[in-house]
Amino acid sequence: MASHRKHVYFGLRALFLSFGILLGGIAVHAQQAAVAPPSADAKPATDADFIAAADEVLGQMSQITGLKLVTPLKKSLRSREEIRAYVIKQMDEEKNPAERYAGERSAEAFGLLPKGFDLDAFMVNVLTEQVEGLYDPKTREFYIADWSPLADQRMVMAHELTHALEDQHFQIEAWVKAARPNEDAELARDAVLEGSAMAAMVDYLMLGTGRSLKDLPEFDPSMLIGDLGSTPTLQKAPPFLKDALIFPYLGGLTFSAAVMKNSGWSALPGLFEKPPVSTQQILHPGLYRSGKTPASVALPRLEKVFGDNWSKLDENIMGEFGWKEVLKQFLDNDRAKTLAAAWDGDRYVLYEHKQTKKLILVTRLHLDSEEHAARFFGQYSEAFEKKYSERTNLLRRPNFFSFDTPDGGVFLRCLGDECVTLEGTTRNIFDAFTKALNWPLAPQPLEKLGSVPAKTAMASAPGENIVAASGVGLSSQLPTEQYVLTLHAERQEASNRLFASNLPESSAGLQDTQRSTPQALSLCAAPPACGFGGDHTLHLRDSVLPSNRRCIGTACHREPV
Numbered sequence: 001m002a003s004h005r006k007h008v009y010f011g012l013r014a015l016f017l018s019f020g021i022l023l024g025g026i027a028v029h030a031q032q033a034a035v036a037p038p039s040a041d042a043k044p045a046t047d048a049d050f051i052a053a054a055d056e057v058l059g060q061m062s063q064i065t066g067l068k069l070v071t072p073l074k075k076s077l078r079s080r081e082e083i084r085a086y087v088i089k090q091m092d093e094e095k096n097p098a099e100r101y102a103g104e105r106s107a108e109a110f111g112l113l114p115k116g117f118d119l120d121a122f123m124v125n126v127l128t129e130q131v132e133g134l135y136d137p138k139t140r141e142f143y144i145a146d147w148s149p150l151a152d153q154r155m156v157m158a159h160e161l162t163h164a165l166e167d168q169h170f171q172i173e174a175w176v177k178a179a180r181p182n183e184d185a186e187l188a189r190d191a192v193l194e195g196s197a198m199a200a201m202v203d204y205l206m207l208g209t210g211r212s213l214k215d216l217p218e219f220d221p222s223m224l225i226g227d228l229g230s231t232p233t234l235q236k237a238p239p240f241l242k243d244a245l246i247f248p249y250l251g252g253l254t255f256s257a258a259v260m261k262n263s264g265w266s267a268l269p270g271l272f273e274k275p276p277v278s279t280q281q282i283l284h285p286g287l288y289r290s291g292k293t294p295a296s297v298a299l300p301r302l303e304k305v306f307g308d309n310w311s312k313l314d315e316n317i318m319g320e321f322g323w324k325e326v327l328k329q330f331l332d333n334d335r336a337k338t339l340a341a342a343w344d345g346d347r348y349v350l351y352e353h354k355q356t357k358k359l360i361l362v363t364r365l366h367l368d369s370e371e372h373a374a375r376f377f378g379q380y381s382e383a384f385e386k387k388y389s390e391r392t393n394l395l396r397r398p399n400f401f402s403f404d405t406p407d408g409g410v411f412l413r414c415l416g417d418e419c420v421t422l423e424g425t426t427r428n429i430f431d432a433f434t435k436a437l438n439w440p441l442a443p444q445p446l447e448k449l450g451s452v453p454a455k456t457a458m459a460s461a462p463g464e465n466i467v468a469a470s471g472v473g474l475s476s477q478l479p480t481e482q483y484v485l486t487l488h489a490e491r492q493e494a495s496n497r498l499f500a501s502n503l504p505e506s507s508a509g510l511q512d513t514q515r516s517t518p519q520a521l522s523l524c525a526a527p528p529a530c531g532f533g534g535d536h537t538l539h540l541r542d543s544v545l546p547s548n549r550r551c552i553g554t555a556c557h558r559e560p561v
Ligand SMILES: [Zn+2]
Pocket: 003, 005, 015, 016, 017, 018, 159, 160, 163, 193, 194, 197
């Protein structure tokens, strides 16, 4: 019996669990829909009741899923203390302390967790608070919480016994681990396991109604979410943790429902034979069906560039789900979702200073088009501004954005359909990084180009002073409906330089410039060349991104090298 589930996400590893939060939602929904769980019974269960119920539910789940029981299952009622001890033991076995530390610090570097967040303690608390049952594939044993009424236990059984049956046919633990070291692909496989177990649970609830999940075209999995108020630890959790814990269950359920829509449970073995390769395929089942696979993204070895004081702590793939979560920290949910959907492969590496424990985060992201890379550039610039409130020496160019912070420099650069970021280091390191990628040198701050007085520079080379990309950060901060920009590069460039060199405390970028020079902001030096046509006005929210795109790779994009 057993259902252990492991979610690996930045060391966030649960077990093959049934969460009270999900079951709470299901129970409410079942009552609302007048679909009572079979044999509902609120009496305290005796061991004999429990064994009888488990055997009955096991037979029903075998019927629902089409998976025959191959060998008998061990089953046991467990106390909260026993389940807590099991959870802690599993967490220790799944990842060693160094791996868990690396995961926590990666999440911190991406802005997904507060600095110093104790992920281990959180996980133990939330799991102990939430767990209603679990399946341990190592011992092939099914545990159920002895504090739940038998009616709830039956729903937990429906879920966990689906894991047990899948394990007998598809060896679920080895199957999930086969995705390693790609954590995005591993999370996608988790979603198959949890999602199919949720789907089976829904079908279990509908037994006797003559219908099943595939007959519910408008089924909204979020209705399964119970009251977060009943789970104080989860309620207080950083949003990323809530999402990461719930994703395999609800994202996986939506995915499973889509895949099984036509042929029902006979489609299940195909999911194990041909697993989804990324969370993108879970989020967009059509991409699973069409077989769209992400680009394989490599990062150059940077150990020599960073020097002996730095060691590599972590390296992995964020995936669409991971980037959506990162973007959501700083942008609104809809923008994060739309932007992350353009994901087409990524890789990140995290380095840590051996003494100071400072971090350097390197990412490389492949987007599905140049247009979307330009959009990512714009919106991730804005995200960076929100992530780092203390900024100096801000430099903004059509496809390059950088500034200094007390924790080191922050860099974002896009070229074609790719973007790279570097956080926590210096311009020289960034240059060495892009050189290793065979990318051209990023634009230099104007001060470094020579001591040309501002007025001379503006007069002599207006076409060179390109600020095309910098609508970023504006859309959320300026009036959006009627706001029109008619801007000139010279002014912006001068403002940028002024702020960068003389007024570091005001280097927050365009929005600060906007406050100082409300009459004009520059989006592009040479509007016709940038595709603005004869109309040199831009409605910010509508036009920043396309203008961005047009500027990149056109005459407007001339980097002063
Ligand atoms: Zn599960």
